[in-house]
Amino acid sequence: MTDLQDQIEHEQGAVDERYARLDRLRATTRARLSQTRRVGPSGSPQNRSERDAFATLYEDRLAQLDAVEQRLCFGRLDLADPDGAGRPLYIGRIGLTDEDHTSLMTDWRAPAARPFYRATSARPEGVVRRRHLVTRGRSVTGLEDEILDLDAYAGTAQAVGTVAGEGALLAALATARTGRMGDIVATIQAEQDAIIRSGLAGALVVQGGPGTGKTAVALHRAAYLLYAHRSTLERSGVLVVGPSRTFLRYIDQVLPSLGETGVVAATVEELFPGVTVTGTEPDAAAELKGRVDMAEVLARAVRQRQRAPRDPVEVRVDGRRVVVRPADVADAIGKARRTGRPHNLARITFVREMLQRLADQYIAQLGFAVAPEDRAEVVEDLRTTREIRIALNLAWMPLTPQKLVGDLLTRPARLEAAAPRLSARERHLLLREPGAPWTAADVPLLDEAAELLGEDDQAARAQAAEETRRREEELDYARQVLSSTGAGRGLVSAEQLAGRFGSSGPSLTTAERAAADRAWTYGHVVVDEAQELSAMAWRMLLRRCPTRSMTVVGDVAQTSSAAGARDWASTLDPVLRGSWRLAELTVNYRTPATVAHAAQEVAQRAGLPVSAQTSARDVPAALRVQVGDDVDGVDGTALVRAVEESLVELGVLDGTAEEGGRVVVVAAPDDAGAVAARLAASSVAPYLDARGGSPLDARVAVMTPRQTKGLEFDVVVLVEPRRIAKDSPGDLYVAMTRPTRTLRVLAGDGLPDGFPTPHA
């Protein structure tokens, strides 16, 4: 038997032991769950609530234990140990201890695991040997050693496997894609790890070219922060913002596989509960709506809803005449504005002030003094008089965000009054038909309006105070339950249990509560593809993150939104007031070097601010370009042939491919429909996403460049790149950098500047 085989066998034993422990934990949790459920629906409401809380927690715990099955244990550190007594440290997805509390496996996020990602031979951090365990299912199939401290290592067993430490990474990069992002926990690189473990406070901006792992790093950082700052973040929640639903679906398995489930994932347009975006609009209109000046436009639109009438309004109440005088209204408006409160809340002051003035008029006519309680009755009579209500509403109408923004965008006079600095052409761009659906760029406007308008929140504030009090009680009670019964020992904390108590059945999780509440403030916000966000969208996000603890990842060369960022400083300085720190990622782990070079060249020629990067690998024949007459348009046979050949190369057509292997055909928005129709009528139709499911699940998808943002595929078939570049060079850069293996280009209309001359 070779040394390598011996070592593999040894590690198999270690890995088996960890899976056995995982299985025992699952069995214990399952047993407790069924025991809890067996208790049945009897008992006091308190007992029922307690039982339901335990049941949901056990369910959550089981889901968490199930999610870490794949590559549970992937690393081992042998530490310099002068006494020779130390045991190696096994690194895995979660921490495991055996029944007598001896550590079996260290969570990858624990400080002790840091050297697995960061130690180098120049700075070994006490590590003699770092070992990557390559596993398939529960079997160890390979090992890879790096010796970091040769002196300490001398005299002990030889290193086995590849010594460079790159095999595990390259194997991960070459794996066929499945339409879902995987985690990178076994192969996080040092520059990525530094970002992942960076402190919680402040905004960390990560700039990096396509494929440098920004999304992966942002998600692993979320998992790390949840681990390192659990008590803070579990209550306030973590929000992950992505560019599209498809993208959020693409990443939705990463955090669960890292043992974290309670994170809210949303697009910006989903962050205003109660509004669904179905409308689209020209880029120029979206760009205008995204400008920070719109905050001022909305503020003015609100002020214009606070207006004294031109003429006095006479009203008869119980036979007496009271007059709503313009001067009184103007005074009351001034007083209400000086409270500095939002419109709907300041309205309370306005109405109170007006009713007092009208009551004075009324009482003056009585000819005698009235007692305070009688005065209150007069005020109430006035308040419920229809004409007075109408007059006061006309002066200061309670408004919803939808009403304010809807009126502003459908009534030319209102828009002109609120936005005098916009040109007539710009205002025309913003106007639309009444009843038109909301667009993505409307959502930050609605959110801004909600802030300016406010809600009569007395009831909400009372409820919040009550919630806090109840939560303290629940926490106390949970502590008592845990200490007196011993239930949930080692599986459930008092915080978790309290979070699940509720007066009627299990209460909502933090994530569920946060997602339903527009005014929720998160403990940390991760923003992916952040370059797309407009100034107004930033204002909206920052409202949800008053601590400014954020991870912002993006690439200013990939911006397609007209309102998006061209450089971080000019976008972020105004909103974060300079208090952000920048980190950069420089290695492209996705795209083969040949393709990455071509994409960078084209992007640079188009004047995009391309970040310097190197590619982790190249792939033979990664770039295949067809130009000229043999490319017979978007609905020709060259297109079908390119897709067919790709499916053959991925082993899909002959059935040798396993789950992985994805092809995307990317065409300009004007061409995508024709491309999809051509493919649907061809031999590759069975592989298309025509059945209404997610495009991520199909072997072959047809997308516009913007739809591919943040995603990746084994093969990209790029149709008429010049037509894509004409709309936006950033879009072409995005499309060219999606493949992990091959970029096929069909260019009947010629190639954009900087494109390498095609190979024969």
Ligand SMILES: Nc1ncnc2c1ncn2[C@@H]1O[C@H](COP(=O)(O)OP(=O)(O)OP(=O)(O)O)[C@@H](O)[C@H]1O
């Ligand atoms: N350390 C790593 N080990 C293994 N795979 C990695 C590593 N870092 C990144 N990758 C892989 O590289 C690919 C690109 O990563 P990711 O999507 O996070 O890049 P990105 O910078 O967000 O790209 P884009 O800007 O194009 O959206 C993914 O498949 C990711 O799993």
